[in-house]
Amino acid sequence: MAFFSKLKDRLFKSSSKLDEGLEAIVEDGGAVEPGEPEREPEHPQEPEPQPEPEPQPVPRREPEPEREPEPAPVPEPEPEREPEQPPEVPEPGPQQPPEQPQPTDPEPVTPPPGRPQPSDPAPGPQPVEIPGDAPDELPPQESRGMLGRLFGRREAKPVMRRTLDDDMLESLEELLIAADMGVDTALRVTSNMAEGRLGRKLSVEEIKRLLAAEIARVLEPVARPLPLYPKRPQVVLVVGVNGSGKTTTIGKLASQFRAAGKKVVIAAGDTFRAAAVEQLQVWGERAGVPVLTAPEGSDPASLAFDAMTKAQAEGADLLLIDTAGRLQNRQDLMEELAKIVRVIRKKDPEAPHNTLLVLDATTGQNALTQVEVFRKIADVSGLVMTKLDGTAKGGVLVALADRFGLPIHAIGVGEQIDDLAPFDPEEFAAALTGLERAA
Ligand SMILES: Nc1nc2c(ncn2[C@@H]2O[C@H](COP(=O)(O)OP(=O)(O)OP(=O)(O)O)[C@@H](O)[C@H]2O)c(=O)[nH]1
Numbered sequence: 001m002a003f004f005s006k007l008k009d010r011l012f013k014s015s016s017k018l019d020e021g022l023e024a025i026v027e028d029g030g031a032v033e034p035g036e037p038e039r040e041p042e043h044p045q046e047p048e049p050q051p052e053p054e055p056q057p058v059p060r061r062e063p064e065p066e067r068e069p070e071p072a073p074v075p076e077p078e079p080e081r082e083p084e085q086p087p088e089v090p091e092p093g094p095q096q097p098p099e100q101p102q103p104t105d106p107e108p109v110t111p112p113p114g115r116p117q118p119s120d121p122a123p124g125p126q127p128v129e130i131p132g133d134a135p136d137e138l139p140p141q142e143s144r145g146m147l148g149r150l151f152g153r154r155e156a157k158p159v160m161r162r163t164l165d166d167d168m169l170e171s172l173e174e175l176l177i178a179a180d181m182g183v184d185t186a187l188r189v190t191s192n193m194a195e196g197r198l199g200r201k202l203s204v205e206e207i208k209r210l211l212a213a214e215i216a217r218v219l220e221p222v223a224r225p226l227p228l229y230p231k232r233p234q235v236v237l238v239v240g241v242n243g244s245g246k247t248t249t250i251g252k253l254a255s256q257f258r259a260a261g262k263k264v265v266i267a268a269g270d271t272f273r274a275a276a277v278e279q280l281q282v283w284g285e286r287a288g289v290p291v292l293t294a295p296e297g298s299d300p301a302s303l304a305f306d307a308m309t310k311a312q313a314e315g316a317d318l319l320l321i322d323t324a325g326r327l328q329n330r331q332d333l334m335e336e337l338a339k340i341v342r343v344i345r346k347k348d349p350e351a352p353h354n355t356l357l358v359l360d361a362t363t364g365q366n367a368l369t370q371v372e373v374f375r376k377i378a379d380v381s382g383l384v385m386t387k388l389d390g391t392a393k394g395g396v397l398v399a400l401a402d403r404f405g406l407p408i409h410a411i412g413v414g415e416q417i418d419d420l421a422p423f424d425p426e427e428f429a430a431a432l433t434g435l436e437r438a439a
Pocket residue numbers: 240241242243244245246247248249270276279324325386387388389411412413414415419
């Protein structure tokens with residue numbers, strides 16, 4: 001299954017929550033405009049249709065700063081065939097010559113007088129121009145000819161639209177807050193979306209496109225694959241609260257790096273929980289990667305040192321160190337992590353090269369607090385967000401990006417070994433808003 005549709009299916013709870021909310025908002029105060037043509041769903045970030053590539057393993061997006069070639073955009077959907085309709089009675093008004101081809105893109109929008117506009121472009125985010133962003137300025141339906149249809153206009157169909165005003169903005173803010181985007185981020189996204197568009201009539205689909213574009217813009221700067229350094233072994237310390245998905249993520253990462261030809265060693269640093277060690281061993285077997293363990297209750301720093309020695313001796317490319325996630329005693333955890341770092345620095349003064357914080361998306365706004373805490377006790381260099389499948393709280397990732405600007409290296413979308421995906425802001429924003437894209 002194409003990755004986008006998989007992600008979208010799995011983020012269904014988030015997107016359906018937004019979907020339902022948006023429909024309710026537009027219905028509340030909106031009006032059906034008979035005979036108004038609805039545009040084909042156009043996607044601002046989708047250029048030429050190309051075949052979709054297989055999802056790449058996370059490590060293949062390296063080396064930094066080279067970005068993985070953008071995933072090929074998903075082809076535009078075929079225009080839906082609609083049953084033949086009797087010709088509709090045209091609205092009274094000036095007719096255009098029927099054979100005149102219609103432009104694919106609308107003319108630049110000139111705001112009507114009195115419509116609130118920023119007098120000069122303020123520094124900071126500018127409104128994203130969305131193709132097809134002027135529904136009220138589309139050419140009259142009756143002027144569409146064969147070419148107009150070929151160029152992506154649908155048959156006329158009643159569409160519910162609501163005028164974008166302060167009330168509607170407030171409802172949109174509330175909806176985004178309910179989707180766990182957080183107050184500040186929700187306000188920023190909606191006000192950017194509204195900039196230059198107040199007074200315009202928008203359909204649900206158009207709002208989704210605008211929101212998705214704004215969300216993608218917040219996410220873009222943090223979408224960074226795990227940087228790989230020429231250093232051997234590259235030491236990746238994996239931190240996070242119990243149950244956030246550290247073990248699973250280490251297993252998935254190990255498997256992907258190994259598939260990419262890297263030699264990987266795992267250290268089971270949560271020596272206080274036998275179950276955690278066993279689980280890591282299972283993942284090591286699955287990934288075909290050795291897991292270094294130590295007797296229950298032994299010093300994790302000593303295990304980390306042994307693992308470092310082994311990884312160096314074996315010429316491993318990557319050493320992934322699992323750690324405990326007890327936050328109940330923050331001081332102990334902080335000392336434990338600090339000791340691991342001190343000890344591995346005896347072997348390599350630059351280690352750890354990455355400190356990955358694993359966050360569970362289902363905890364919603366708690367993820368923000370966890371970032372704050374772990375940034376104090378460890379030098380967090382990047383994030384992995386797990387369990388984005390089947391949660392209605394995916395919006396928290398946007399809040400994290402907006403608040404901390406820490407790189408988001410990958411996302412977990414399931415419990416299987418290949419359910420770790422590179423983080424693609426546009427795909428994520430589309431999946432989150434329920435924006436239709438071709439599968
Ligand atoms: N649905 C889903 N479940 C996940 C994902 N990642 C991890 N899990 C599940 O979350 C649970 C906890 O994952 P672990 O990897 O054990 O979490 P941990 O942080 O290592 O937990 P401790 O070992 O208790 O410290 C397991 O049941 C995993 O299968 C994901 O992306 N999606």
